[in-house]
Amino acid sequence: MRRWRQEHKQTEAQRKKSNCRTYLHIYIKRGKVAKGSCIFCQATSPIEAHHEDYSMPLAVEWVCRGHRVMLDMGLIRLEDAQFRTAR
Ligand SMILES: [Zn+2]
Numbered sequence: 001m002r003r004w005r006q007e008h009k010q011t012e013a014q015r016k017k018s019n020c021r022t023y024l025h026i027y028i029k030r031g032k033v034a035k036g037s038c039i040f041c042q043a044t045s046p047i048e049a050h051h052e053d054y055s056m057p058l059a060v061e062w063v064c065r066g067h068r069v070m071l072d073m074g075l076i077r078l079e080d081a082q083f084r085t086a087r
Contacts, residue, residue, distance in 0.1 A: 016054045023057040024049055036062035039081035052078065061085075 027033040037044045043064040050061045061078060070076045
């Protein structure tokens with residue numbers, strides 16, 4: 001694994017993203033952050049965390065897998081979500 005990483009260097013952006021996810025998952029494990037429900041349809045599973053800003057690992061929007069894909073494809077926008085938590 002260490003060798004693999006040496007030969008497949010991550011870009012700065014990838015590294016930031018992956019650090020951010022790791023950080024969040026530690027918080028979830030410790031019970032500091034609770035998984036939410038999809039901000040578009042309120043589904044609770046399968047749920048994924050969406051980060052708008054990777055420098056703020058705990059600022060997440062919860063999105064189900066289906067809506068996540070649509071979000072990534074640009075078919076829907078976070079601003080259109082009905083159940084977005086006010087921040
Ligand atoms: Zn959804």
